[in-house]
Amino acid sequence: MAKREKRKVTQSAANAMQELEKWMGVDIERSEKVLIVAELLANGYEVVPTPEEQLKD
Numbered sequence: 001m002a003k004r005e006k007r008k009v010t011q012s013a014a015n016a017m018q019e020l021e022k023w024m025g026v027d028i029e030r031s032e033k034v035l036i037v038a039e040l041l042a043n044g045y046e047v048v049p050t051p052e053e054q055l056k057d
Helices: 011-024 028-043 051-056
Strands: none
Touching (some): 011 028
16 A cells, blocks of 8 residues: 655644544544545635536536
8 A cells, every 4th residue: 555645734724633533533534535624614715617617608
């Protein structure tokens, strides 16, 4: 199994992840998904249209 690189996040995202891990227990795959969600919530996100959606426009 290849070693994955650690994702770099803000301290607020790391804090959110730590709180979620306390509530959910530690599971690497689930934790990675939760980290992405926490990062989006902490930093915001931009919706990018799919190629299909771009064609419709």
